[in-house]
Amino acid sequence: MIRIAIPSHLASYTDGAREVEAAGKNLAEVLHDLDRRYPGLRFRMIDEQDRLRPHIKLFVGSEMALRLDQQVTAGELVTITAALSGG
């Protein structure tokens, strides 16, 4: 299983949990499994063309992921971040 760190913005989907688990061999599969477990979460961070939304970033460990087909291995931590400045 992959560990997923959930930002506060998406914690309403995970009943407040800030770390959850999901399965998959790459980020795309992990996010689909995450959405199966927490319906609706994926669409808030990935658009209908499978692109990350503008203010969402994904990290595998401490490395920012540039592609959703990036491989992940069991036990790794995937961190979802949501960053936006301004009012």
Added chain:
Amino acid sequence: MGDEVTLLLGTRKGAWIARSDAGRERWALDGPHHLGNMVHHLVRDPRDGRTLLAAARTGHLGPTVFRSADMGERWKEASKPPAFDKVPAGEKGRAVDHVFWLTPGHADQPGVWYAGTSPQGLFRSEDGGDTWHAIAGFNGHPDLETWTGGDKDGTPDGPKLHSVIVHPDDPDHLYIGMSGGGSFESRDAGATWSPLNKGVAMDFAPPGDYEYGHDPHCMVLHPADSNRLYQQNHCGIYRLDRPADTWVRIGDNMPRDVGDIGFPIVVHPRDRDTAWVFPMDGTDVWPRTAVRGKPAVYRTRDGGQAWQRQDNGLPREQAWLTVMRQAMVVDACKTIGVYFGTTQGELWASRDEGASWRCIARHLPRIYAVEVA
């Protein structure tokens, strides 16, 4: 019927519900709902009287629709929010940035809703707003990009599909407004579309007669006369009496030093000739504020032949607010109440058809939408 009125407010930072006493004298605010979400529209279902739909997104997260079956006590997210069809790899597909407009379907079609989005798309739900599907005849129309000028060509906050109107005599007869793109209608539930822009100015383009590409800001079908449409456009105020298809610029009768530019237009629920607008400054670089910093509503009682200024109680000077296209509304009381929310987070009310005004809420976030529940 008492005169209790409930107003639904969509703002940049959440939604509120304002409820009045029987005299529309005292008001209480319920909220925030969805604090931190940009709520572009909050609409009650007139067919059951208690279901609310909210078009929402946050700065970080994608768009969605929240639903409440009990006037906002509890909310549930749509399980399939409006989204464009996925395109094959390598093609540039569109993504909904925000749901901008919500319209309940025909009275004989409970559960049907329409949504207009930015960038411009038209979606329909048949299950009370839980799941949404694209209206292919619009979203997939080969001329859509030509009509709209593409996704870059819209308001500073993105292109908007708005003013989705379902004809009360024919659920398949739809009107829509596109900023930009113009007004269009469909008589087959969205399968095919025709432009409806004759007579409407397009001052931002070289001189010529244009079939589409216009910028209606807000269009309404009169509830007491379903042949009559009013439109506040980027380039004037217009009226259209069907079956004619050429708009008449009734804004030419506005005072010259005020002009006829604005966002909202609302109509009296029982009198086809009475309407209200909130003019804004559309000169020079388009400040889009109250003209000369002196906010005023203008009302016509004769279908636009003459307009009367209504500013009693409004700030006299140095008030540089404006009113967005969804942020003005009327109630249906014996003496009509008129309401508008401002970009500065104030909610203003008149319980005497605009003759006098009172601020009933302030310090709210920028108000996007005001509807009567």
